[in-house]
Amino acid sequence: MTHIPNLLAALAVFACLSGAAPATAQPEVFTANLRVGWQMQNGSQMVAIHLNLRDGWKTYWRAPGDAGIPPSFDWAGSRNVKAVRFHWPRPQVFSLAGMQTFGYAQELVLPVEIVPLDPSKPVEVMAAVDLGVCSDICVPASFRVAAVLPRPGAEDGAIRRALRQRPSTAQEAGVSAARCELTPQKDGVKLTAILQLPSLGGDEVVVVEAGLPGVWVSAADVTRQGKELRAEVDMVSTAGGPIAVQRDAILLTVLGKNRAVEIQGCAAP
Known part of the structure; x- marks a missing residue:
């Protein structure tokens, strides 16, 4: 598995989303969007980062294993946000050339619980995401998502399924x-x-x-x-x-x- 060392090498994407409109990141590799979800009974907002990857490509879990690029998230610019809690679905185990890595093939719906400073006020999220995607080679990728979250919003079946896949x-x-x-x-x-x-x-x-x-x-x-x-x-x-x-x-x-x-x-x- 070959790694491109320059973090800014390939697949750099900067897109700003409103609602669930897709952000395209080199369409032949993956697309990304923010599922805006719903307001929970405790006042938090449940959203999800949604990746669709081309066949043969995968991305990594929070702990990527022997080889891989761990994902990172920067929420600077978000408004009325006190805390962010990830609910990672169970990852797959990949083995290649004696190395073991952990991640997701084809699709990742990553539920994210947004805890507001003031639940009575609108929540605006902005996230810059850096991650790795791999096929025969591994390359870094970046994208941005942003949205004003709906209240109360609506239940999202894809997010619910991802929540059920948690360990x-x-x-x-x-x-x-x-x-x-x-x-x-x-x-x-x-x-x-x-x-x-x-x-x-x-x-x-x-x-x-x-x-x-x-x-x-x-x-x-x-x-x-x-x-x-x-x-x-x-x-x-x-x-x-x-x-x-x-x-x-x-x-x-x-x-x-x-x-x-x-x-x-x-x-x-």
């Missing part, structure tokens, strides 16, 4: 314990996660996110014995030096054939 919570998946052993290394930390949960089907994959900036995490070595799933990774600071791991910030995602589960935080042994 289960630890409680929903029957996780009875989540512990992490931390072993200091010369260049970082070795983390061994020990999870008590029923099998999710097939060859399970565990993704460990440190919850800290500037920390590289290796692919996990995963073993299962009965209801115990163990995953071992190396964590290394990209700046060098020690890492102060925060147990409550660690996010563990287990991807199985039948379902997925997210576990926030892990206790000491």
